[in-house]
Amino acid sequence: MSGRVGIVGIGHTPFGRRSDATVQELAAEAFRAALADSGLDRGHMDAVVVGSVPEYHKQRSLPGVVQEYLGLTPKPTWLTEAACASGSAAIRTAWMSIKAGVHDVVAVIGCQKMTELETAEILALMGRVGEVQWESSFGSTFPGYYAMFARRHMHEYGTTREQLTAVAIKNHFYGARNPLAMFRKEITAEKANASEDVATPFHVFDCCANADGAACVILAAEPRARGLRKPPVWLSGMGCASDTMSVLRRPSLTGLGSAQAAAAQAYAMAGVDAKRVRVADVHDCFTIAEVLAYEDLGFCAKGEGGAFIAENRSYIGGSTPVNVDGGLKAKGHPIGATGVSMTTEIVKQLRGDAGERQVPDADVGLTHNVGGIGQYCFVQVLTRDE
Amino acid sequence: MSGRVGIVGIGHTPFGRRSDATVQELAAEAFRAALADSGLDRGHMDAVVVGSVPEYHKQRSLPGVVQEYLGLTPKPTWLTEAACASGSAAIRTAWMSIKAGVHDVVAVIGCQKMTELETAEILALMGRVGEVQWESSFGSTFPGYYAMFARRHMHEYGTTREQLTAVAIKNHFYGARNPLAMFRKEITAEKANASEDVATPFHVFDCCANADGAACVILAAEPRARGLRKPPVWLSGMGCASDTMSVLRRPSLTGLGSAQAAAAQAYAMAGVDAKRVRVADVHDCFTIAEVLAYEDLGFCAKGEGGAFIAENRSYIGGSTPVNVDGGLKAKGHPIGATGVSMTTEIVKQLRGDAGERQVPDADVGLTHNVGGIGQYCFVQVLTRDE
Amino acid sequence: MFKWFGRVNHAPHTKVAEFAQHLREGRLMASRCEACGHVSFPPRADCEACLHGAFTFVPVSGRGTLHTWTRITAAPRGFEDVAPYTLGLVDLEEGGRALAWIGASVPESSLAIGMPLQVTPRLHEDVEDIRVDYTLESPKGATA
Amino acid sequence: MFKWFGRVNHAPHTKVAEFAQHLREGRLMASRCEACGHVSFPPRADCEACLHGAFTFVPVSGRGTLHTWTRITAAPRGFEDVAPYTLGLVDLEEGGRALAWIGASVPESSLAIGMPLQVTPRLHEDVEDIRVDYTLESPKGATA
C-alpha cells in the first residue's frame, strides 16, 4: 500500500524498579494507556508485535503471555529482538506489516523486567554481551566496549572527559523534569566524576541503568489513522542497518556504521536532512554513545560531538535538542521498552504535549535506537500534518 | 506491492548433534547452499531475518553474529521469536517486508544450537516452558502439556495409544529416507512402547529431540524471482494466529485455536481448501501434535485424526502425505530452524526434487509450524506455476 | 510475598502477590474487577473481560472436576527428587481452572476425567522458608 | 579442544577448534581460504572474502599496534576475582585484530594508542584443566 503509517496512540509506564508487577502486568499498563490515548479498543488490534530481549525474563516466549493477558488471542503475535534496539525492530516490523497491507492496526509493545534477576545471573549475562568466541573469553563487558570507543574518539578528535560528563548532566537535567524517568535528580560534574570506575575512562555516571518498564505505540494505516482521538504522527522515514558484532572486524570505532547507514535511509525516505530535525531521542546507553549519535546523525560534523554538547547545542534552545526526556541515562533502560519509549517521546513532542520539556516548533522529530555496541541501528523520522 | 513473493533458494544443514560447529558456522552452511541453489550472490541480499530462540545460545543477539559471519553488514537484520515457530515467524516477517516494497530479496535463516547446553541448564529451561506464574511452579513440562492434550483427546474421541505410536512409526519410516535427518532408522511399535515414560501417556518415542541445525530460504519479489536457477515456489497463503499461553485459559485442549485460525487465513489467501493440499509438513513435536494437526488443518474431521494415521492416509499414496521428510520426530527439532526446514521440504516437493520421498503431483503444499503448546501457529500454502 | 508460592517460583513480583498471603491463611482467592465485576481464577490484576486495572480479592470454593492429567517422570530443575508426580487440570465450578498436583487423598488408580476434585490450600512447614501452594484432593477429604 | 581457549569459554564447538591446539604449542594461527587465499585473524572456517568453506591454518606474526584499551573494574562472572584487568585491542600487521589482556611486560602508565605490541600465546599451567589464550606484550619482551 502506498499510504502512510501513523502513530495513533502511545502509552508508557514509569521506568525503574518495579517490584510490584510481572512483565505482562507492565505491558498491560502501557497498552491500556495507549488504547485510551487512541480511542480505539482491543478489538481493533489486528496484531501485536512485542519488542523484548528474552534472556532477561524467566517467562519464556513473552508474546504468548502478553497476548493472553491483554485478551488479544487469536490475533497474530510474535517477538522481535535486536538487542537494545528490539523495541524499534518491533515498530519497523509492524510498520512493514501495515505497508504490506497485511494488517491495518497494530500494537507494538516494548517491555522488559530486568530487576528480577539475581546478581549472579546478571553477571553471567554481562559476561556474554560481546562476541563470545573471541572476545567474551577475555572478560569484555558492555561498558568496556563503549569505553574503548570513547578512548579512541578522545585520541582521534580530542574529545574530553568533561564533555562526556556534560552529556550525563544534560540528561539528568531533563530526567528531573520527566515524571516517568527512573532518576529524577539533577547531577553535578563533581558527583559524576566522584562515582566509581567501571571501565576507564567511564565512571558509573557514564552508564545507563537496568530498569523495568513498558511502552506501547499503536500504528495504523493512513485512512484508519485519521479521525481518532489525536492527530496521527507519521512514520515518514524508516532506516535500519547493521554493523559487525565484534570489534575485531569493525571498520571504525569512532562512529557506528549502522547508525550512519540507517540515518541516510531515514532522511532519504522522509525527504529531510539532519538540519530539519527539531527534536531527537538518541541511544545514550553510555555518554560517548550520545556524542557518536550527534555525529552519525549529522547534527554536527565528524569529530565535533564533544564540542556540540560542550556548547549546549543539544539542550532545548540549541540547534538540535536531544534526549529532553532524560535519555536512557536518566529514564532508565528497560531494554526492549527503550526504542518504543523513544517513539512515544517524539510523538508527545510533535503533538505539543511535552509540558515543561516541550521543544518549540517541534514538527520533525527523530529516534535513534542502537542494538548492542552498534550491531543494529534503527532510525525513524517522524512528522506531523501542518 | 501487489505481486507475489517467491522462494528462489533453499539450504539445509544435516540436523543432529553438531559438536563441530558454532551456530554461525551452521548458518553459513545453510546460507551458502541457498545462495548456490538460487544462483544469487551475497550482494543481492537486501536484509536477513533470523529465526531462533535466544535462550538456547550462549551467544547473545544472534543476528549480529550471523550477519558479520556471512559478510552482510551493513544490511538490515533482526531476529524473530515465536518459540518453536520462530522460523516461520521469520519467513512471515521477510514476506511482509517484500510485500511492503521495503526489500526485494531477503534471506531467512533459521538456526539453533541446542546441544552445547549442560544438563543442568536444559533442566532449568525445561522448568520454565509454560506460564511461569501459575503453572511452572508445579513442575509442568513441555511433554506434560501435550500429554494432557493427548489424554483429553483420547477421552473425547477414543484416540488410542496405538494410533499415537503409528505417527512415530511413519515419521521414522520417512526419516530413514532423509539424508538430513537426525534419526535415520525405522522403528517398531514394540521399540516405541518399550521406551521410557516421560509424561503419561507419552514414552520417549512420542517426543521429538533437541538438535543442532540451520536452514535457509531466500525470498524475492515476483519480478526478481523469475529467471533464476530454479522456478520460484510461491508463498500463496500465509496464516498466523495465537492461542492462550496457559492451559488455564485455553478454551479447548483437543485442538489448537491458533492452528485452526491460521489455516483458515492461509487457505482463504491462497484460494484453496484442505483437500487441494498434496503434501504437508506439520509440527509433530509430540505424536499427538500431528494428530491435532490433521484435524486443525482439515485433512480429516474433528476427532478422526487417530483413524487418519491408523488408515495410513498420511503416507505417500494416502489422501494427504504428511511429514514425509521425517517430521520433527525423526529429523530432530533445532527450534528456530524447524519452520524454515519445513518450507525447504515443501519447496523440494513442489520442484519434484524430493527423490525417494517425492509425493507424486505435488503442486500445492503446506507448512504448519506451532510455537510452544499452540501459543502461535504459522501456516503457509505454497504453490508453483503450472 | 508471592515468592512463597510454588515449589519453584519464577515470578516473585506481581500485583496479585497477596494471593499467597491468603493461601497461607487457608483461603483460595480469585480477583474481582472493580469496574465490571468479572471474576478470574487464577487472579489477575487487570480484568480479562474489560482490561480495567483495579480489583479486589474474593474467595472461591475450589470445587471442580478433572479436565485432564499426566504423571510426570522426566522432571525439570527443582523437581528431580520428587518425580514422579501427577499433575491435574481442573475446571472450577465458579469458572477458570487450576493446575496442581493430585493430592494424597486421590489414588492414581481412581483418576478419571470428569471426577470431582477440591482445590485445597497447602502450607508446607517442612521447609525453612514459607512455601504455599494447593493440591487437588478428593472432595470428602478436602478438610482432612 | 576449543574449550581450552580463554578464562571463560562459551563456544566450545567450532570448526576452527584446532586453533587452541596450535596456541598450546606456542603458535598463533590465522585461517587461509583454500579458494581465494584470503587470510583471517581470528580464524574463520568460512572465508570472509568469498564464503568458501574450506581453509587451512597459517601462522601469523602477532605483531601489531594498540588501537584502543580500557581498564575493567566492574567484571562479569568468572572475572570477579581477577579484576581490575586491562583489555587492549590491537591492529595486526597482517590484517585483523586481537582483543586480549595487556600483559605484565607493559606497564599501564606506558599505554598509548599506536604503540607496538606483540600477541603472545600463553599456556596457563596454574589450573587443573588445560587453558590457553594470548596476551599483548611489549615486543622486546614477547619471548621472555
Ligand SMILES: [Zn+2]
Ligand atoms: Zn472488568
Ligand SMILES: [Zn+2]
Ligand atoms: Zn575465500
